[in-house]
Amino acid sequence: MLRGCKRPRVLLIATRGRRVWALPKGRVEPGERHREAALREVREETGVRAVILRDLGSVRYYFTAHEEEGQIHISKTVHYYLMRYRAGRPTPQLEEVDDAAWVGVKKALSMLAYDNERAVLERALAHWRQRCQKRSSPTSTS
Numbered sequence: 001m002l003r004g005c006k007r008p009r010v011l012l013i014a015t016r017g018r019r020v021w022a023l024p025k026g027r028v029e030p031g032e033r034h035r036e037a038a039l040r041e042v043r044e045e046t047g048v049r050a051v052i053l054r055d056l057g058s059v060r061y062y063f064t065a066h067e068e069e070g071q072i073h074i075s076k077t078v079h080y081y082l083m084r085y086r087a088g089r090p091t092p093q094l095e096e097v098d099d100a101a102w103v104g105v106k107k108a109l110s111m112l113a114y115d116n117e118r119a120v121l122e123r124a125l126a127h128w129r130q131r132c133q134k135r136s137s138p139t140s141t142s
Contacts, residue, residue: 001042001050002124003085003102005132010108010121011090013045014099021111023120024100025078034079042083046100047091050083053131056123059116082124 001011001024012021026041028034035052042050060077090100103111105125112118 001048001083001085002128005128005136008105008125008128008132009102010105010124011042011046011048011085012101012103012108012111013092013097014101015097018098020113021108022113023080023117024097025080026096035081038079038081038083043088045093045097046088047093048088048100049086051086053082053084054127056080056082056120056127059120061116080120080124082127 002008003011011024013024014021024042024045026037026045028037029040032040039050039052042048058077058079060075062073062075065072065074090102092098092100105121109118109121112121
């Protein structure tokens with residue numbers, strides 16, 4: 001999620017004792033669409049409400065979790081969306097995240113723990129900047 005055109009800021013969450021900074025994400029509940037889940041998860045994890053502007057694609061990755069039963073191999077697909085801030089103040093859902101904060105773009109790119117999320121943020125920023133340019137254009141009607 002982004003806000004501001006002159007000095008864009010991105011909403012990040014922290015997990016694992018504030019050691020891992022990431023983009024908000026979560027699970028799709030039964031009967032829910034990906035877009036609905038994305039908006040709900042952002043609101044639940046951060047306390048911030050958003051509007052989806054566009055699809056940014058998906059990322060599939062694999063990891064191994066260590067459970068009592070042994071190692072479990074997990075395949076996960078995350079669908080990302082460019083979102084615009086609508087309302088609310090970052091308030092972390094402490095059961096799931098340690099912190100939620102608006103961060104300047106340059107700093108956010110250095111804080112993100114995962115390369116794939118940096119790539120997603122770069123795509124989001126390209127679209128965001130185009131949107132901001134159109135809105136500030138003298139011929140713009142929006």
